[in-house]
Amino acid sequence: MSCCAPCSAGAIKQLADGEIPNVDDFIVLFFNPNIFPAAEYDKRLAEQIRYCEQFGVKYAIGEYDHVAWRDAVRGMENEPERGARCSICFQFRFEYARRWATEHGYDAVTSVFGVSRHKSQSQVDDAGNNALGAQYIPIKWDEELRQQIGRASDFYRQNYCGCEFSMRPTRDKNNAEKQKIIPIR
Numbered sequence: 001m002s003c004c005a006p007c008s009a010g011a012i013k014q015l016a017d018g019e020i021p022n023v024d025d026f027i028v029l030f031f032n033p034n035i036f037p038a039a040e041y042d043k044r045l046a047e048q049i050r051y052c053e054q055f056g057v058k059y060a061i062g063e064y065d066h067v068a069w070r071d072a073v074r075g076m077e078n079e080p081e082r083g084a085r086c087s088i089c090f091q092f093r094f095e096y097a098r099r100w101a102t103e104h105g106y107d108a109v110t111s112v113f114g115v116s117r118h119k120s121q122s123q124v125d126d127a128g129n130n131a132l133g134a135q136y137i138p139i140k141w142d143e144e145l146r147q148q149i150g151r152a153s154d155f156y157r158q159n160y161c162g163c164e165f166s167m168r169p170t171r172d173k174n175n176a177e178k179q180k181i182i183p184i185r
């Protein structure tokens with residue numbers, strides 16, 4: 001599972017180069033209904049597709065239903081990044097991956113949700129294990145490779161995790177004001 005092109009860059013190259021043992025076939029699943037607003041989702045999706053196509057790897061796109069995601073994290077809006085809202089957010093996406101993998105004949109799921117320095121890999125792995133059990137494969141991706149590709153690329157780079165609650169107040173104040181965040185009830 002991928003959240004965006006910059007986080008997945010190294011992992012996709014490692015998988016495409018056959019560096020990860022016991023992987024015969026893989027597909028990049030982009031299921032990120034957490035991303036807000038829709039224009040930001042479109043930008044991240046376009047970058048993900050561009051990067052997959054550059055490597056000739058398969059990709060699939062899950063539904064973008066931000067209202068359903070908001071329902072899932074209701075009551076946790078004020079949690080900090082790495083808090084309870086993020087656990088539910090990861091789990092929500094992993095549960096979708098479990099259903100998707102079963103329907104499409106894939107027997108294991110991994111992710112790049114934990115590669116950002118703002119994320120907790122163990123929190124991601126806990127959510128993966130909860131949602132997928134033995135079908136979840138935690139992988140320690142090559143961080144140096146990811147950074148190397150990032151430096152050499154012209155990726156669109158977001159400055160917040162994805163949801164409206166992760167827009168960092170100092171950097172994203174103007175952004176949030178412009179986007180007029182309206183609570184979904």
Ligand code: SF4
Pocket residue numbers: 034035081082085086087089090161162163164165166
């Ligand atoms: S900060 Fe990121 S991981 Fe946490 S709830 Fe928001 S989008 Fe999900």
